[in-house]
Amino acid sequence: MINNLIIREYKFKHLAFSVISGVFLALSFQKFNLFFLAWIAFIPLINCIYKNNLGYSALYGFIAGIVFNIISAYWFFLFLLSNTNNFGSSLVVSVLLWIYLSLYFVLWSVFVNKIKRNNYMTVIISSAALFAVFDYIKSYLFSGFQTNILGYSQSSFVQLIQITDIFGIFFISFFIVLINMMLYYYFISKNKKFLIQIFLLFIIIITYGFYRIKQFGTEYGNKISVGIIQTVAYKEKKVYYLNSIVKRIQNNIKNLEKEHLNLTLYPETLILGNIKEDEILKDLMKEIGSISDVSLVGGTIIEKGKEYNSIFLISNYGEIFDIYRKKHLVVFGEYLPFRKGLLGRFLSSLNKLGERTKEIELKVFDLGNYTIGINICSENFYPYLSREFVLKGANILTNHTNNSWFNDSVLTKQHFTMNIFRAIENRKNVLISSNCGISGIIDCKGKSVIKTKESFDGNFTGNAYTNSYITIYDKIGDLFVYLCMIYIALILLIYGIFRKRKIQVNK
DSSP: OHHHHHHHHHHHHHHHHHHHHHHHHHHTSTTTOOGGGGGTTTHHHHHHHHHSOHHHHHHHHHHHHHHHHHHHSTHHHHHHHHHHOOHHHHHHHHHHHHHHHHHHHHHHHHHHHHHTTSOHHHHHHHHHHHHHHHHHHHHHGGGOOOTTOGGGGGTTOHHHHTTHHHHOHHHHHHHHHHHHHHHHHHHHHOOTHHHHHHHHHHHHHHHHHHHHHHHSOTTOSEEEEEEEEEBOOOHHHHHHOHHHHHHHHHHHHHHHTTSOEEEEEOOTTOBOSOTTTOHHHHHHHHHHHHTEEEEEEEEEEEETTEEEEEEEEEETTSOEEEEEEOSSOOBTTTBOTTTTSHHHHHTTTGGGGOOOOOOOSOOOEEOSSOEEEEEEGGGGGOHHHHHHHHHTTOSEEEEEEEGGGGTTOHHHHHHHHHHHHHHHHHTOOEEEEEESSOOEEEOTTSOEEEEOOTTOOEEEEEEEEEOOOOOHHHHHTTHHHHHHHHHHHHHHHHHHHHHHHHHHHHO
16 A cells, blocks of 8 residues: 555656646746746656656656647637637647647657667757657648747747757757756766756857857848838728728828838738729728838738738839738638548538638749848748748848737737747848737847837838848758758667667577
8 A cells, every 4th residue: 555655656746747847848938938947848757758667758748748738829729719619629629739739749758768778968869859850840740830849939048049040940949958858867967067068058059149149230231111010900890890990001101101111011911802903992002002112911812713811012103013922821720621521521610711722932022122021920930931032032021910810819929939030040130010919120130129019009110121141041941950850760770770689689
């Protein structure tokens, strides 16, 4: 009986440790933004892995993952519920998502348990490399789920994240897990060499960060004057009160008409209706165009029966001279997986959210003195898009969002945060215009020169700077992650061969 109580207490302790890891990870992200917790968050889970067998390691990995994902991605359930009014389907899909994301923690825990008796350096590097690979896979598989990528937790650690202009966001995920593993080895061995190694790694990366911050000042590049419109118009009201939205846009135009602006930005899908044919909207486009050389206005366009989420480029004369159509669509928001299968029928209410068509061609827009790369909504989640814009000649990036879908959840803050990393990776200014979110201007070192609150309804002006600088990351992309993949494959191959030989010897 005493032994059973000891065992239960032992298992409860590890259960608590895995929960602590999940909570610490969640707290390190926006909106809590206790980013320093990420550097120790894995240690309780690592302890569980090292002190238990494979099965329990998988269990504790799942617990840490599910706690983390429920806290940090709770908004997904609210998003589905508010847009479908179907509690059951929304809950089922949300739970499936949380479980799916937690499986990465399970696989990572199993891997660490399998290799934990190898050379400590192999274990440390392999564990960090695998987590970075998983973050990469999670970002793109099934259209991707970017908001829980570990590296984004460090948006406030400006000196550290400057290195993403070489290795990209997934290196930050790698480095966080690396430090967690090294700290664990220090705690169990009390060997100060681990602290010395950690100190040297931070010194190298932060020194590089200070150097790059000094190199890229706020006014690095060629100046353009920018006007940005932010609205607080929820989707229900946009359907029933389009006239009021038109009046609010007209009020913003009056506030900016005395400015001489090179570029004005408006949020995603702000204008509902046929801009090319509706007389009211055609007149509105003339008013919008009058205050700026070029205006970028969010709306939709239907061509050959296909609907595109678009940004209209409006000239100073109020004419549409080009259109950007969204390339990377949002799952359950703009395209619906499993529509024709059993799951699609079960989730029929979710299919009411609608379906858009994605653009195939990647376009940038040469406007004479500057070239724009446009991200609509979640397109800024994906580093490859901004990188491809820059490689095609973009010297400034924009992001047009409609966060009214998410009801002032943590996602609005995380959405803005991702623009910080796109700015650093490409060393480009990023301009953000949001509905029910956060708008601003971010310079090429990731500093928010201007940043609004979610409740802000109005406009502001500022200066942005264009440049043609090409970073190492622009040139090599996510090569670091691909090297991690190769490294993990070699470790698995070597480990597999080792196990096979051991079995043969035992026979």
